[in-house]
Amino acid sequence: MLKVRLIPCLDVKDGRVVKGVQFVDLVDAGDPVEAAKAYDAAGADELCFLDITASHEARGILLDVVRRTAEACFMPLTVGGGVRTVEDIRNLLLAGADKVSINTAAVKNPDFVREASEKFGNQCIVVAIDAKKVSGEGEPTAWEIFTHGGRNATGIDAIAFAKQVAALGAGELLVTSMDRDGTKGGYDLALVRAIADAVSVPVIASGGVGNLDHLVDGVEKGHASAVLAASIFHFGTHTISEAKSYMAEKGLKMRLDEPAHSASNRAA
């Protein structure tokens, strides 16, 4: 039976992890490759890098980070942030990313999703949907797509956009509530469910996880296929295995394999 995926996400800027990873005695807590190895050894089901480097010139640093991570980790790696062209996607895949997440470029030009998925296959094209609730009290619930970290409204309905990009060939959707991101108040479950129920591709819930029940809710109430979190893992609030055991206790189907040997991981 297919298991629920738990995905830690690392924000990377200029080749460094933005918020230091504090859960293990890493040689260098700011090195994304070290953090990736630790998550790999801890049993994470996938890993996500979000590149928040401002300048396009610094892309080479990210590609090097992706290359070194792919050499050391035998788990699927998704990389997003600043992906604008087919060439950007090609470079990330050639560096060793398994999936590439597209955000603003898909909003500006949804046909880019078609072009990308036709070229590289649906399985490696993730569309990241950043949405905010825009309906008021008493109105039917509605969410709008925002770009630039939630600053720019687009006027595009989130559910309609999700259906559109799934039809255009996105293999997976990463749904982040900009209202919840960073709040530790839990996912916007209504948003995640509305999208998950509207599309036939897997949906990853993102934005707002503060405790382990939020992860469970993302699947049970949000109907997500995978749940993503950042700070609860980076700051050592919970380990990956604690989170997976807890989700399993709550009745979710989780992969609880012994991870591949971590000592040889370091040697790799």
Next chain:
Amino acid sequence: MSVVIIDYGSGNLHSAAKAFERAAREAELDLSITVSSDPNMVAKADRIVLPGVGAFADCRRGLDSVPGMVEVLQRRVHEDKRPFFGICVGMQLMATRGLEHTTSYGLDWIHGDVKAIEPSDPSLKIPHMGWNTLELAKPHPLLDGIPTGPDGLHAYFVHSYALTPADPADVVATTDYGGPVTAIVGRDNLVGAQFHPEKSQALGLRLIANFLRWRP
């Protein structure tokens, strides 16, 4: 002993090569692992790995675009009986035909078609993406020491199409996704995995080590 991972423009093979190197190291096997698009390397290699990501037709085109590659593969696999391992679309290419978008022809080593997965439960998402367990259909040396069944180890899948062999005896393992989906095929010196061993942590490394030791 030498292993060649065939590079025909289908994505990054560096992590696959690293996984094979690590599996060899852990199994204490002394062998050279080469990523190559050169048919001469394939002609000399003791073991052959054919990876593949993306669409069936694109991968077939990629393979055909390397002059002499398909001929060398046919010879090494059929006449010289070298151990062959197809991974993901590389496994699908072992089939007779792929029906993704358009009909295109595979290598026809495992008779059967590659068709869209149609889970009995319509709420199941496509692609089948993530970690799933294996159900053993017949014993195979590649699964030595790998626990299967609902409590077994997990493999990482990402695919929307699957190979259904015409002869059920070619199925080594299935996975459950709204019904059985072919996970591993095998006959004689040929084996293929729909999932990604190079992304499948413990199961993947053991499977690769078993392939490197395999004497069909």
